[in-house]
Amino acid sequence: MCGIAGVLHFTPGRQADAKVLDAMTDRLSHRGPDGRGTHLDGPLGLGHRRLSIIDLSEDGRQPMSNEDGSIWVVLNGEIYDFQRLRDELIAKGHVFRSRTDTEVLVHLYEEEGEAMLERLRGMFAFALWDSARGRLFLARDRFGQKPLFYQLDEHGLRFSSSLVSLLADPEVSRTPDPIGIHLYLTFGFVPAPHTAFSGINKLLPGHTLTVERDGQSRLRRYWQLRLGPKLHVSDRASQRRLEEELLEKIDEATRLRMVSDVPLGAFLSGGVDSSAIVASMVEANTGPVRTFSIGFEEAEFDERVYAAEVARHLGTEHTDLVLRPDTAATLEEIAWHYGEPFADASALPTFAVSRLAREHVTVALSGDGADELFLGYHRYTATSREEILRASPSPLRRLARNRVALALLSRGGAPHLAAELGHAGIHRHANPVDLYCARLELCGEALRGELYGPGLASATRGNDPRALIRELAGASGGETLVERCAHADAQSYLPDDILVKVDVASMAYGLECRSPFLDHKLAEFAGRLPARVKMRRLVAKRILKRAIAGRVPPTVLKRRKMGFGVPLDHWFRGGFETLLRDRLLSPEARSRDLFRTETVTRLVEEHASGFRDWRNALYPLLMLETWFQTVIEGAEPVAAS
Secondary structure (H helix, E strand, O other): OOOEEEEEEEOOOOOOOOHHHHHHHOOOOOEEEOOOEEEOOOOOOEEEOOOOOOOOOOEEEEEEEEOOOEEEEEHHHHHHOOHHHHHHHHHOOOOOOOOOOHHHHHHHHHHHHHHHHHHHOEEEEEEEEEEEEEEEEEEEEOOOOOEEEEOOOOOOEEOOHHHHHHHOOOOOOEEOOHHHHHHHHHOOOOOOOOOOOOEEOOOOOOEEEEEEEEOOOEEEEEEEEEEOOOOOOOHHHHHHHHHHHHHHHHHHHHHOOOOOOOOOEEEEEOOOHHHHHHHHHHOOOOOOOOEOOOOOOOOHHHHHHHHHHHHHHHOOOOEEEEEEEOOOHHHHHHHHOOOOOOOOOOHHHHHHHHHHOOOOOOEEEOOOHHHHOOOOOHHHHHHHHHHHHHHOOHHHHHHHHOOHHHHHHHOOOOHHHHHHHHHHHHHHOOOOOHHHHHOOOOOOHHHHHHHEOHHHHHHHHHOHHHHHHHHHHOOOOOHHHHHHHHHHHHHHHHHHHHHHHHHHHHHHHOOOEOHHOOOHHHHHHHHHHHHHHEEOOOEEOOHHHHHHHOOOOHHHHOOOOOOOOHHHHHHOOOOHHHHHHHHHHHHHHHHOOEEHHHHHHHHHHHHHHHHOOOOOHHHHHHHHHHHHHHHHHEEEEEEEE
């Protein structure tokens, strides 16, 4: 795990500048605290910061080349099955100077060119320079676990693992992109290929970018998750065979991700996903497993008791920590590391659990990806209920529009059902995918209309954020609406929110995070599972729960999913209230002319008084203003504390 950066100039005679590369890699030092390296070849420059995981010796330094120095590579990530590929390449006559996974890339490229990606099993973003052809080849892993940002124009290409690293090049502009901000305020993140900066893009997951010395470029998709052809399930015996095969694939994916020359552990929330991975780690029987969790003083958000129960059951060495509202410095640190506005508040506990884990280990496994693959989010269950409602008799549909009846239902002990019926009633004429999109949005269309100032409204007019989700869901080929929406999430919410959150938070402390559920062979198997074995009778992740039932406490399978929530509504009426007012209503914020001051003031006041819960709008606004002050206007890196 590392950080990479580089440049390729198209102007004849222009040479790569070592000082610029040094400035870019200096801002990646947290991702790679164990070493640095640079390779210059005329217009081409590659930079690297190293976090030593495999082969801790100096032989593992990057940039790394083949035998004659004609091919060079910098890698951020891990190739999990590198030993098998290495043995195969040695048998073909290739000579290796290290025991690293990185060196496999240059030799595999010699054999197979860009088709090499079909052979790789891992998480990665790499840049490979073929000096003989004058060609730079960039690639990102299938799910987008590792980031890769780039600016490509008529003058050249610049790329990096981090936006703030890319901004260290004085020729890269810090101009905010109104469309990126618009998408961010809708979803809480900026979906790829967009960023919050004009002229800077994200390389999409499962894609490559090939750039020639003369400036010609080619963007190509080499992989996508498919939801078929579906496997046949005719009876309980055939379903049991699928459960056994699923467990075998989880175990294999976990074992592959336990290869390390440094201490290794896992994040453990006590939920289904993380418990499944920790159980597989224990099953591998390679020694004691270290596990880590974060909790809150607010009981409805605190999962520590569940994590402790799983840890006792599996016999792990468990450590936990209570997270409390911190100072503005924490938000500034988060804003700087993400490089663009990011409003998933669970970044706060993710930073905290990463810092906790790094005190004991250098690699941590997580359960990320299972919700998208096995239909685990609350919104999937809610969407399924809504589908049932849409097909139900008219009296039930009328109930969904009866506010008095819904209030009685909520007070009678069914608040979640009442909320879902109400949501369906309000949006009863909407396209089903739009109905789902409404569950994703932090700032909906109506609020954005009240919030945006004239300039932002004009710059974003005609841009419909929901179009992305409609397109992805429409092309997914899923059997049910829920499966199609989850497939859209696997291509947007997962790589652009969940995986960004974990990568940035963990790498802020030099911690490598690996996700067995995102093994592409396991994911392809999950894609072929019929939707009814993943969710049946509104039971989410049904096949996954059945597969791990013999390994984890029964309470793990029965308790309601909590997610990695944060008590923002309490914090915004407590420790963060002053910060909200000082930052969102400051002269600096008003001078940007992005938002209507009267609307922002109303949101802050209504939330502080308890009149209405505006946390989903206030946190994105807070992080946006923090981003402006820290990244756009700030000059120095903000170190992880």
